[in-house]
Amino acid sequence: MSESDQFRQYAEEALLWVAQSKTEVEKQLLLGLVLTWTQAAVVSDALANHTYLPAANPLIPDMRSHAANQ
Numbered sequence: 001m002s003e004s005d006q007f008r009q010y011a012e013e014a015l016l017w018v019a020q021s022k023t024e025v026e027k028q029l030l031l032g033l034v035l036t037w038t039q040a041a042v043v044s045d046a047l048a049n050h051t052y053l054p055a056a057n058p059l060i061p062d063m064r065s066h067a068a069n070q
Helices: 003-020 024-048 064-068
Strands: none
Touching: 003 024
8 A cells, every 4th residue: 555545544534533523623623634634645646756736725724723722
């Protein structure tokens, strides 16, 4: 299994955890984890294929400050 496939598997597992999350904060944090693993897979593929990736913009807000206020 390639590194990018492993990262995608981690993202799929985290997505299953989202469905089981008990709070909105937990759900948002897990969705952030899904995004992180998915981005890692894309970068891994790009590195393996020597493909240029433009600088990434955050797709979701940083939930750390939100979680700390709960």
